[in-house]
Structures are given as structure tokens and as C-alpha cells.
Amino acid sequence: xxxxxxxxxxxxxxxxxxxxxxxxxxxxxxxxxxxxxxxxxxxxxxxxxxxxxxxxxxxxxxxxxxxxxxxxxxxxxxxxxxxxxxxxxxxxxxxxxxxxxxxxxxxxxxxxxxxxxxxxxxxxxxxxxxxxxxxxxxxxxxxxxxxxxxxxxxxxxxxxxxxxxxxxxxxxxxxxxxxxxxxxxxxxxxxxxxxxxxxxxxxxxxxxxxxxxxxxxxxxxxxxxxxxxxxxxxxxxxxxxxxxxxxxxxxxxxxxxxxxxxxxxxxxxxxxxxxxxxxxxxxxxxxxxxxxxxxxxxxxxxxxxxxxxxxxxxxxxxxxxxxxxxxxxxxxxxxxxxxxxxxxxxxxxxxxxxxxxxxxxxxxxxxxxxxxxxxxxxxxxxxxxxxxxxxxxxxxxxxx
Numbered sequence: 001x002x003x004x005x006x007x008x009x010x011x012x013x014x015x016x017x018x019x020x021x022x023x024x025x026x027x028x029x030x031x032x033x034x035x036x037x038x039x040x041x042x043x044x045x046x047x048x049x050x051x052x053x054x055x056x057x058x059x060x061x062x063x064x065x066x067x068x069x070x071x072x073x074x075x076x077x078x079x080x081x082x083x084x085x086x087x088x089x090x091x092x093x094x095x096x097x098x099x100x101x102x103x104x105x106x107x108x109x110x111x112x113x114x115x116x117x118x119x120x121x122x123x124x125x126x127x128x129x130x131x132x133x134x135x136x137x138x139x140x141x142x143x144x145x146x147x148x149x150x151x152x153x154x155x156x157x158x159x160x161x162x163x164x165x166x167x168x169x170x171x172x173x174x175x176x177x178x179x180x181x182x183x184x185x186x187x188x189x190x191x192x193x194x195x196x197x198x199x200x201x202x203x204x205x206x207x208x209x210x211x212x213x214x215x216x217x218x219x220x221x222x223x224x225x226x227x228x229x230x231x232x233x234x235x236x237x238x239x240x241x242x243x244x245x246x247x248x249x250x251x252x253x254x255x256x257x258x259x260x261x262x263x264x265x266x267x268x269x270x271x272x273x274x275x276x277x278x279x280x281x282x283x284x285x286x287x288x289x290x291x292x293x294x295x296x297x298x299x300x301x302x303x304x305x306x307x308x309x310x311x312x313x314x315x316x317x318x319x320x321x322x323x324x325x326x327x328x329x330x331x332x333x334x335x336x337x338x339x340x341x342x343x344x345x346x347x348x349x350x351x352x353x354x355x356x357x358x359x360x361x362x363x364x365x366x367x368x369x370x371x372x373x374x375x376x377x378x379x380x381x382x383x384x385x386x387x388x389x390x391x392x393x394x395x396x397x398x399x400x
Contacts, residue, residue: 002052002067003092003110004032006074007122009048012085014242015276024078024085031073035066051107067091067125075123088123090114095128118198143199145181146192150201150208155179157212158384159232161393162355162377165369170397172231174267174377175213176384177205197237206237207249214253216387217263224391224400226263233265233295233316238272242279247286254290265293265316270300273312281311288313295355299343310350317347321358321378324368340371 006028013021025048033042037056045051052070057063071091077084092114096106109128117126149155155177162172179187196202213234220226240246254261266287273280273296284294295316300323323339340356347354356368359378368376385393 001094001096001106001110002054002070003045003107003114004050004052004070004074005090005092005114005118006048007088007090007118009087011238011275012087014239016080016085020080024080024087027078028074028087031076032070035069035073045107051110063093063095064125067093071123071125090117090122091125092117093125093127142195143201146179146195146199146201146205149179149181150204154181155205155208156386157209157216157234158386159216159390160377160384161382161390162231162233162375163381165365165374165376170394171229171375172233172265173390174233174384175209175216175235177209178384202237203239203243203245206235206240210234210249214260214264217260218257219387220391220394221259221263224395224398227398228262231263231265231293233267233293235267235297236272238275241268241272241283242276247283250287250290250292254292258291261291262293265295267295267297267318269297271298277311284312284314300339314352316353316355317343319343319354319356319373324356324358324364324376324378326361326364326367337367337371340368340373344371344373 009021012024016024025044029042029044029050032050032052036042036052039055041053041055043051054063054066057066071089074087074089077086092110092112094106094109094113113126113128117124120126157175158178159173160176161170162174163169164171177189177193179189179192181187193202193205196205213232217226217232236246268280268284273284288294293316294312294314295318296312296314297318298320299317300320319340323336323343326336344354353375354373356373356376357378359365359368359376359380361380364378365376365380382393
């Protein structure tokens with residue numbers, strides 16, 4: 001028995017709408033059914049989950065081969081109107097060996113294996129094993145733990161400086177979420193951010209980051225008197241950009257303190273924007289009209305067309321770390337410098353700020369200076385720090 005779950009299907013449905021998503025599900029079922037033989041059974045069991053009873057194969061190698069055929073079939077792009085959609089699936093496999101067991105037990109075992117595949121990143125096949133029961137329990141406990149951590153105030157933003165390379169002055173900061181767990185200590189964002197995405201808690205986590213950043217901005221405005229162009233940038237999750245809730249939250253925030261908007265910048269990745277360009281343009285224009293700054297994160301790594309760039313009201317482009325990091329002893333590769341140079345020139349023509357991310361060495365700082373990239377962030381200028389620590393650095397710079 002196979003249980004097949006389409007990875008991130010909810011996000012796709014939000015982008016293309018319910019009726020279009022139904023068409024995709026129909027195409028998925030056709031692809032799977034083409035692999036089945038007359039003895040086999042295919043069923044859709046919930047929204048984006050399919051189950052297979054594979055009666056045509058007995059050998060473990062053949063069962064594994066069939067599962068891999070399904071995985072590859074679903075990985076091939078689906079042509080949808082004028083664009084291609086690429087999907088992946090998590091597949092759980094269990095073997096019914098004639099021991100007394102009900103249908104629900106067999107399906108549950110396949111489901112546990114499928115969740116294990118999800119936990120390992122999706123787009124993979126996992127076979128049921130007894131330990132999968134405890135893994136499923138661990139997944140639920142982690143989600144509950146994250147929920148508890150947010151309520152108990154264990155998650156808080158820290159601030160990484162954005163520095164003017166020419167003057168050495170701090171001009172802004174990026175707010176980065178951190179989790180200080182009571183028993184585990186510091187939990188890596190690479191662990192809890194994907195957990196929040198899988199469990200549907202990412203919107204709540206994003207809102208928490210923004211509320212804490214706004215509160216810190218208000219505090220610094222009162223105690224330090226922030227320079228007019230100083231900014232705190234906050235990352236938006238894909239679900240936040242897709243809903244009207246964000247817009248209502250921002251309107252409420254700005255109405256309470258109109259001066260606050262100029263110090264806040266929202267960071268959106270290129271792939272987020274291009275997943276639904278029309279809706280993104282509407283949302284970004286509305287946010288911009290409230291006086292908020294907008295940064296395009298990971299520029300050059302997504303699927304955007306340059307012709308779309310003028311439609312979105314960004315004031316900042318962020319160059320991702322993989323364009324900036326030098327190989328040891330060899331400096332920039334033959335492609336890195338021209339790419340950075342082109343982005344800087346493009347931004348200058350569009351009157352946009354450019355920030356290089358992931359800058360770790362003085363050599364990288366010097367090279368960016370030569371390429372006229374004025375602003376940067378990374379360990380070369382300091383790691384993320386608490387609001388109190390950052391405030392002290394800022395106070396010294398401002399002579400307070």
C-alpha cells in the first residue's frame with residue numbers, strides 16, 4: 001500500500017485557485033493511473049492525498065521500482081496555461097503480510113511512513129518501520145512545542161547590522177527570529193522555520209517577528225531619535241503576502257504611529273513575488289502607499305522576468321550570499337563580479353538601494369567597494385544581537 005501526498009499543495013492552491021488546483025489533481029491521478037496495472041487500485045483519499053493498493057507486484061525490488069516511477073512521474077513539469085508547474089510528492093510504503101490487521105491499520109502505517117518522508121524534506125519514498133510511530137509523535141510534539149514557545153515568549157527577534165561600506169556607519173538592520181528553548185537551548189532557524197511552514201504556523205511566526213520589530217523601532221525612536229532613513233527590515237512569509245490579513249495589520253500599525261512606517265522595510269523573496277505577480281503587485285503597491293519600505297530578497301535566484309521588475313515598487317535589492325562569497329584564496333569567480341556589477345548598475349538606474357548579504361571577510365568587503373556596492377551585512381560587520389546590544393552600538397554611533 002502506498003500513500004502519496006503532494007508536497008506544498010496548499011501553497012499551490014492559494015496561488016492558482018481551487019478550480020485550477022482541481023485540474024492539477026486530475027492530471028496527477030492520470031499520471032499515477034498510467035503506471036498502475038489491472039490488478040492495482042488507485043484512490044484519492046483526501047484533498048491532495050492518493051492511495052495505491054499494489055497487488056501486481058510481490059518482490060521488494062519491483063515495489064520500490066513502482067514507487068520510484070510514481071515519484072518521477074509527478075516530478076515532471078505539468079503544463080498549465082502559459083507556464084509549467086513543478087510538483088513533488090512524499091510517498092509512504094507499507095507491505096500487508098497477511099497478519100491480522102484492519103484496513104485502517106495498514107493505511108495508518110503507510111501514512112506514518114509518508115510523514116517520515118515529509119520530515120526528511122519531501123520528494124522521497126520511505127517504507128514503514130516501527131520507529132515511524134515515535135517519529136510521528138515527535139512531529140506532533142514539535143508543533144505543540146513551537147506553539148507553546150511562541151505563547152511563552154521564547155521566540156524573539158535579534159538584529160544584524162546593515163552597514164555603509166564607504167563610511168562604516170550602521171544604516172539599518174535585519175530582524176532575524178531566534179528561539180531560546182528552555183531545555184534544548186538555542187534552536188536553529190533551519191529547524192523551526194520549516195516546522196512552522198509545515199504546520200501552518202508560519203503566518204503567526206511572521207506576525208510575531210513584525211510586532212517585535214515594530215515595538216523595537218518605537219523604543220529606539222523614543223530613546224535614540226533614529227535618523228530619518230534608518231530602517232529595520234523584516235522577512236515576510238509566502239502565506240503573509242498571499243492574504244489580506246497582512247495589509248490590515250499594517251494599516252492598523254501605521255494608523256497608530258505614522259512616523260513608524262518610514263523605519264520599517266518588508267523583505268520578500270523573488271520566488272514569492274513571481275508565484276502570483278498580479279496579486280503581488282496589488283499587495284506591494286498597497287503596502288508602499290502606507291509608507292513602508294520594500295526589499296526584494298535573493299535577487300537573481302528566482303524565476304522572474306526582468307520585464308516584471310518595473311511593476312513592483314521595491315526600493316531595495318538584496319544580493320544573495322552565494323553571489324558574494326569568495327572561494328578561498330581565489331577571490332570572486334569569473335561570473336560573480338559581472339553579476340554584482342550588473343545588479344548595482346540596474347539598481348542605480350532604477351534609483352534603488354543595493355545590500356549584499358552574507359559578507360564574511362574584509363576581502364569581500366573590499367571587493368564589493370570596488371564594484372560600487374555601498375551597503376552590506378554579514379559577519380564581517382557583526383552577527384545578529386539582541387535589541388539592547390544593538391541599541392548600545394547605535395547610541396555610540398549617534399553620540400547619545
